[in-house]
Amino acid sequence: MNTAMRCPWCGDDPLYVAYHDLEWGVPVHDDRKLFEMLVLEGAQAGLSWITILRKREGYRAAFHGFDPVRVAAMGETDVERLLQDPAIVRNRLKIHSAIRNARVFLELQRRHGSFATWLWRQVDGQPVVNRWTSLAECPASTPLSDAISKELKKAGMNFVGSTVIYAFLQAVGVVNDHLVSCYRHPERQD
Numbered sequence: 001m002n003t004a005m006r007c008p009w010c011g012d013d014p015l016y017v018a019y020h021d022l023e024w025g026v027p028v029h030d031d032r033k034l035f036e037m038l039v040l041e042g043a044q045a046g047l048s049w050i051t052i053l054r055k056r057e058g059y060r061a062a063f064h065g066f067d068p069v070r071v072a073a074m075g076e077t078d079v080e081r082l083l084q085d086p087a088i089v090r091n092r093l094k095i096h097s098a099i100r101n102a103r104v105f106l107e108l109q110r111r112h113g114s115f116a117t118w119l120w121r122q123v124d125g126q127p128v129v130n131r132w133t134s135l136a137e138c139p140a141s142t143p144l145s146d147a148i149s150k151e152l153k154k155a156g157m158n159f160v161g162s163t164v165i166y167a168f169l170q171a172v173g174v175v176n177d178h179l180v181s182c183y184r185h186p187e188r189q190d
Contacts, residue, residue, distance in 0.1 A: 004183040009135060015053050025184060027127055027173035029116045034172060035105055036066035039098045041168040042159030043089050049167075051089075058087025063098060068109075071102035097159040104156040119174065122148055128169075129176045129186055138177050141166045 010020035028034055040059060044052045052059075062082055064070035082088060082095050105115055112118035122144065132138045141149075145166035152160040169175040178185040 005181050006184070007135070007177075007179050007182045013050060016050055019053055021184065024171055025173050025176045025178050029120065031105075031109060031115045032066050032068070034115050034119065035068045035071075035102065036060075037168055037171050038101060038105070038157075038160070039063060039066060039071075041164050041171065042097055042101065043091075043094050044167070045094070045159055045161075045164055047089065055088055058085065062088050068102040068105045071099055072106055074099045074102075094159060097157075101157045101159070104152070108155060119148075119172075123174055127173055127176050131180050131187075132177060133180055135179070139166070142175075144175070145169060 006017070006020055010016040028037070036059075040052050040056065043055075043059070060066065062085055079092065079095050079099070083090050083092060088095075108115050108118050112121075128144065130138070141162035145162045148169070149160055149162040149165040152165070166175070170177050176186060180187060182188065
């Protein structure tokens, strides 16, 4: 068993530990992966992240592997079908949000060349690396997440409040919030 020091939020659930060790905080520049995380973080609002991780494969199937073109083309028949799908969170507003956000995502891609280009421009292409020593220090939102949330809402997205966006930024490595005691913190990696 790996006894490396980890951020305590992942506990010992194997799915959570794998997510922490392999994904969380790793810089993502792939638009499909960024769209996946936007949808999943929006779906998580009001729920625990482990609930969403356990339904991730269901989301991948329901939302066409997070292909934003295919999701943007979904209509009310698809919404009604997904409301019956126990493999995802069956919330009409969140399902509609994924479709709406896919359409806005495509527009941002069109305007900026890629969503990743737009997103990473917000931090001059470099992750923000924080040096928190405890979870209590880690904020739920920051001026960066406030600004990105505001821009995404202005563009037409929903379920992208500042707290959701901060979790998204952490997940896709725009912000690295691994605690300094965690073996995944950049200062501890050799």
